[in-house]
Amino acid sequence: MTATTPPAVHVITGATGFVGGAFALELLQETPDHLVCLVRGDDDAAATRRLHDALGHAAEMYDVPGLLPAILERTRAVAGDITDDALPACADRFRAADGTAPGTFWHVAASLKYEDRHADEINLMNVTGTHNVLELAKALGEPVFNHVSTAYVAGRRTGLMHEEFPGDTESANNVYEATKTIGEQKVAASGLPWRVLRPSIVIGHSATGAATSFTGMYGFVSSALRFRRAVEKEFGNLLQHRQVPIIADPDIECDLVPVDLVARSAVAIGRTGALGTVYHLNNGGSPTVGEVIEEVFALTGLRKPRFVSNRGLLTAIDLKLDEGIQFYASYMINGKRFDQTNTESVCGAGAQRFDLDRAEVSRFVRWYLDRIESDGRSSAPARASFAFKGTRRVAATAG
Incomplete structure (x- = not known):
């Protein structure tokens, strides 16, 4: 009799949002795994209803209604907020029913505001929030931490941007870019196994044209x-x-990139990509x-x-x-272009391209x-x- 490997467990922040929702759907489609998502709500039941509503809407928008049963059966939410310093104390609520700790953590939630007048809020979400979820990941036994940043940590620099750390915030155009740079630095210094995923300007689904959020x-x-x-x-x-x-x-x-292209490459990288590495999820077309x-x-x-x-x-x-x-x-x-060497080493040449x-x-x-x-x-x-x-x-x- 052949032993079967039980489904893995992933933790996701931002799963009710545009990019995080696409990541969740891609994980459900490409793996048998279970997802535990940090979602705001009065309690876990309310947060789970909100999660299922958001993912169900995304599945409808992206014409994948066949994922609806998987959404109901393989996803649940833990009520909470990345800005809560007590978040690490909730680690046990993210474990599977049999006590299995998550093997992968996807941090997607972020503030997309940029104005100086919102600096405190942006820092709270993108810097303090990243610190809190890193501490949660440590409390969960140090799963692989996939951190979603932005290709525009490149700031005011021009030319070819390599898949490496910018090193400082001096070139940032605004407080949003600066906080995303700091967030990356916190991830790299965390002691966790990590990857940094950098989308460019994310737009709707390549097939349907639909989006579930309207920034960019x-x-x-x-x-x-x-x-x-x-x-x-x-x-x-x-x-x-x-x-x-x-x-x-x-x-x-x-550099406009469809959300499903970002999700497809991110999940492929999150399953087999080298650790301690930066990946550009931009569009070669x-x-x-x-x-x-x-x-x-x-x-x-x-x-x-x-x-x-x-x-x-x-x-x-x-x-x-x-x-x-x-x-x-x-x-x-x-003007800048984003190198895709690391991404193509996992996804294949031309995989991260939509003309x-x-x-x-x-x-x-x-x-x-x-x-x-x-x-x-x-x-x-x-x-x-x-x-x-x-x-x-x-x-x-x-x-």
Whole structure:
């Protein structure tokens, strides 16, 4: 009689979110393993209901309804918060019913805010939270710790970014990038067996175009749409007669990567990839910044933009858009490419590639705009609102 190996147990933070949810679905699809997820809730039962709702929604969005039984049978939640210093004391609740400790820990939860005014919250989530989950992992017997960071810890540096640690926070464009760099350093110094996974700008599912959260590219789309609507409300058809200037280098890469591509490579790396290693989960088939911005402008009712190099060429009206997209500014001017040597050593050459031409960019943006319309929203969610008080005098000369 052949002995069978019992299913492994994974712990995941952020499983109710966009990237973490995709990781959970990929693990359910590719392994027989069980998932224990840290989820906010009044108790474990409430947290588990929230987890099942989130993963069920993701399965529907990504057209994998066959995973619904696995979600119900092989996932459960422990109610908790990564910002809670007492989290390590809850370690026993993450063990399997027979007492088996998890063999792999996936830390995906993070704050994606970036403004200095949110610095305390961002640090609490991305630095203190990472410390707390590292301590939880130690209390669980030191499972392999797969830490999800961002390729943009590269900050203001340009050129080819290798799969290695940046070493400091001096090149960071904002507090978000700085805290993700510190988080990586904490992982490397933890004494745990670790891997660092660095996605680039994550967008919807490659097949369905669907997403379950709307940051990154979707926030830029929202800003363009809200800008157009605000200008029309204040100045009528002004934007039908002029190109809006935008500070960007149209020829550099805009590294957009579908969420399922990220999840597929992450799970492959998490099963067989070398420890103590950084892996870029970006897209080898990315479009250019110019292609993305031009498609977004066209689909949100704006004329083709005029690419400029400094704020001195912007009118008071243009500066409103510039202020509204500040989070994205560094991605539009600091050209960089991400080495995939380590990722390809596990996943194979070309595995981390999805060719995004203009038609594909349009497909993802159209899905999002259709979602906004079907939700009946009068305006799209965005990081900034647009008010033009005191700018009416520039309308006549804003050509």
